[in-house]
Amino acid sequence: MSYGLLKDICVSYDKKNMVLKNLNLEIRKGELLSLLGPSGCGKTTTLRVIAGLMPTVGGSFLLDGQEMTGVPVHARSFGMVFQSYALFPHLSVRDNIAFGLRLRKVGKEEMQRRVEEMARICGIDSFLDRVPRNLSGGQRQRVALARALVIQPKLLLLDEPLSNLDAQLRIQMRTVIKRIQRELGITTVFVTHDQEECFSISDRVAVMDKGKIVQCDTPETIYHHPADEMVARFVGFKNFYPASVYRELGARLQGEALSCTRPQDISISQGGAGLEGKIDVRTYLGNSYQYEVATRLGAFTVVSTQEPPLAVDAPVGLSVNDEKVVCLGA
Numbered sequence: 001m002s003y004g005l006l007k008d009i010c011v012s013y014d015k016k017n018m019v020l021k022n023l024n025l026e027i028r029k030g031e032l033l034s035l036l037g038p039s040g041c042g043k044t045t046t047l048r049v050i051a052g053l054m055p056t057v058g059g060s061f062l063l064d065g066q067e068m069t070g071v072p073v074h075a076r077s078f079g080m081v082f083q084s085y086a087l088f089p090h091l092s093v094r095d096n097i098a099f100g101l102r103l104r105k106v107g108k109e110e111m112q113r114r115v116e117e118m119a120r121i122c123g124i125d126s127f128l129d130r131v132p133r134n135l136s137g138g139q140r141q142r143v144a145l146a147r148a149l150v151i152q153p154k155l156l157l158l159d160e161p162l163s164n165l166d167a168q169l170r171i172q173m174r175t176v177i178k179r180i181q182r183e184l185g186i187t188t189v190f191v192t193h194d195q196e197e198c199f200s201i202s203d204r205v206a207v208m209d210k211g212k213i214v215q216c217d218t219p220e221t222i223y224h225h226p227a228d229e230m231v232a233r234f235v236g237f238k239n240f241y242p243a244s245v246y247r248e249l250g251a252r253l254q255g256e257a258l259s260c261t262r263p264q265d266i267s268i269s270q271g272g273a274g275l276e277g278k279i280d281v282r283t284y285l286g287n288s289y290q291y292e293v294a295t296r297l298g299a300f301t302v303v304s305t306q307e308p309p310l311a312v313d314a315p316v317g318l319s320v321n322d323e324k325v326v327c328l329g330a
Contacts, residue, residue: 002026002027002028002029003027003028003029003030003063003064003187004026004027004050004061004062004063004064004155004187005024005025005026005027005061005062005063006023006024006025006027006046006049006050006059006060006061007024007059007060007061007062008022008023008024008058008059008060009022009023009024009025009046009049009056009058009059009060009061010022010023010056010057010058010059011042011045011049011054011055011056011057011211012057015057018211019042019045019211020042020045020046020049020056020211020212021210021211021212022058022059022212023042023046023059023211023212023213024213025046025206025213025216026216027155027187027189028187028203028204029187030185030186030187031187031188031203031204032178032181032188032190032201032202032203033188033189033190033202033203033204033205033206034189034190034191034192034198034201034202034204034205034206035047035189035190035191035192035206035208036192036193036195036198036205036206036207036208036234037193037207037208037209037234038193038209038234039193041208041209041210041211042208042210042211042212043191043193043208044159044160044191045211046191046208047157047159047189047191049061050078050155050157050189051073051076051078051080051157052068052071052072052073052076052078053073056069063154063155064154076154076155077151077153077154078153078154078155078156078157079147079148079149079151079153079155079156079157079186080148080156080157080158080159081141081144081145081148081156081157081158081159081161082144082159082160082161083159083160083161083163083164084164085132085140085141085143085144085164086144087132087140087143087144087147088132089131089132089133090131091131092128092129092130092131093119093124093127093128093129093130093131093132093135093143094115094119094128094129096132096143096147097115097118097119097128097143097146097147097150098111098115098150099147100147100150100151101114101115101150101151104151114150115128115146115150116128118146118149118150119146121146121149121180121183121184122142122143122145122146122149122176122180123142123176124139124142124143124146127139127143137164137165137166137169138165138169138172138173141161141162141165141173142173142176144161145161145176145177145180149180149184149186153186154187155186155187155188155189156181156186156187156188156189157188157189158177158188158189158190158191159191160191160192160193161173161177161190162174162192162194162197163192170197174197174200174201177190177201178200178201190202195234195235195236198219199219199222199223202219203218204216204217204218204219205217205218205219205222207222207227207230207231207234209230209231214227214228214230214231215227215228215231222235223235223236224326225326226326226328228328229258229260229328232260232326232328236262237260237261237262237326238262238263238301239260239261239262239263239266239300239301240258240259240260241258241259241260241297241298242258242259257327257328258327258328259325259326259327259328260325260326260328261320261324261325261326262324263290263301263302263303264288264303264304265320265321265324265325266300266302266318266319266320267304267318267319267320267321268291268293268302268304268306268310268316268317268318269316269317270310270314270315270316270317271315271316271317272316272317272319273317273319274317274318274319275295275297275300275317275318275319276295276296276315276316276317277293277294277295277296277300277315277316277317277318278293278294278295278313278314278315278316279291279292279293279294279310279311279312279313279314279316280292280293280294280299280312281312282309282310282311282312284309285303287305288303288304288305289303289304289305289306289309289310290302290303291303291304291310291316293316293318295318300318302318
């Protein structure tokens with residue numbers, strides 16, 4: 001069900017170069033929609049337009065049927081969480097969470113009830129009397145999330161909220177965010193440049209490049225059926241070749257479209273059948289090895305778990321399962 005709609009949004013910082021170019025995006029009620037893309041693609045700018053922090057030079061933003069383009073930030077009633085968390089260092093966790101409720105002049109008893117309930121949902125109810133400096137990074141992130149949610153926002157906006165956390169804590173927090181989002185049923189827009197993080201948490205993903213959305217679909221569809229070469233590269237495809245090379249790798253020829261394969265989907269064996277090549281570089285990845293293989297048709301990147309590893313300069317053969325190849329533009 002459509003809830004929000006960005007229509008023909010245009011943004012320019014210098015009135016010459018367009019950062020967003022006629023951007024169109026549907027936000028569905030109750031979903032977690034992620035904006036994914038490389039640095040400079042326009043994802044944070046898009047979020048700032050939704051929040052009311054960035055003026056537009058064209059287009060409109062509708063939310064639940066209401067035109068929001070000219071509505072000031074404070075009147076939008078959106079919850080926002082940024083990379084820095086932006087907690088008040090001199091206030092307790094309780095007062096940080098309650099800040100937005102005080103601005104809205106919520107009564108004392110109702111405020112206490114909502115703060116304690118949201119602290120419980122976010123798993124920080126035992127920290128209400130601490131100040132931010134006495135919390136871990138993950139705990140501060142939960143406080144920022146509770147503060148954004150306690151006002152019962154129409155939209156929850158998350159801008160790279162996990163980027164300051166270590167790898168293991170990021171994995172824990174994305175599970176927390178998804179659980180809370182589903183429990184509350186709140187419509188959420190999440191900005192990230194991390195594909196794994198994005199796919200693990202999202203109902204839909206909008207992949208952006210150069211101020212435009214190039215594909216918007218479920219994580220599964222984008223992962224298995226990228227719309228073009230840019231999306232394919234961003235979601236892990238490293239080997240790109242014309243259909244003639246596809247045939248050399250031992251799979252069926254499917255027209256003249258550009259083909260691509262992930263490194264882990266190419267089989268490699270010493271002196272084996274298929275496309276002949278030589279290992280130029282071997283990299284240890286922990287549970288696998290990555291090989292850069294030179295062939296007469298160009299360089300290929302291959303990831304393999306076979307032990308013992310193949311030696312640098314070893315002659316190898318490359319082959320690919322037809323079902324693992326994606327043909328772009330076919």
